[in-house]
Amino acid sequence: VKSCTKAGTGCGGCMPLVQSIFNKTMLEMGQEVSNHLCSHIPYSRADLYNIVAIKQLKTFEEVMKACAKNPESLGCELCKPAIGSILSSLYNPHLMDKPVHELQDTNDRFLANIQRNGTFSVVPRVSGGEITPEKLITIGQVAKKYNLYCKITGGQRIDMFGAKKQDLLAIWTELVEGGMESGHAYAKSLRTVKSCVGTTWCRFGVGDSVGMAVRLEERYKSIRGPHKFKGGVSGCVRECAEAQSKE
């Protein structure tokens, strides 16, 4: 299908649709279609999620013992991150905890987003888009020192691109010392809650949109789930924070 139509050869966003059309056509042709996660796990992802939840399996080894064709299997690049994500959604263990750390995707392991050229981008959290001059200066100093390209993101934070893997620890150390933390720009969890300036500055504002956005972001950050999600809070019907287009 890929070579004939070029479907799924770009960003990959259409692959679920291509897969479902392919599977439906195969079934109509009388073929057998497997929805198993991979060659190790003879269940679909949804079934695996339910088994892990009902049996209260807490580690990769427990999941393999209960669900894999070979209970001693070490898994593969398909089932390892899927199990890591399921355990995160159900129990939210700390990402850096030894038993789950190795199951994570590259971005989660390095607390940064890998880019086209193999370098990483780093995004500190800026709750509600509210930031102090001191934190802006810290970000600027870090970007200058490590020669990072800066871009304001759609979620009102500052993305620093071009970080080398070996510099990530030093970069995060300096950002944390400057009072910042990871913005989880790589995680299946809350990314940002965008806000307009609301009643604090805007003459049209009828609500404290910044305050609400900061409260929401601080309340729901770090809770990992099956997908990323973003929020927004506008101070009036003019909707400058585009909250109604968020997940």
Ligand code: SF4
């Ligand atoms: S949505 Fe726009 S107009 Fe309304 S309070 Fe916010 S900034 Fe002001």
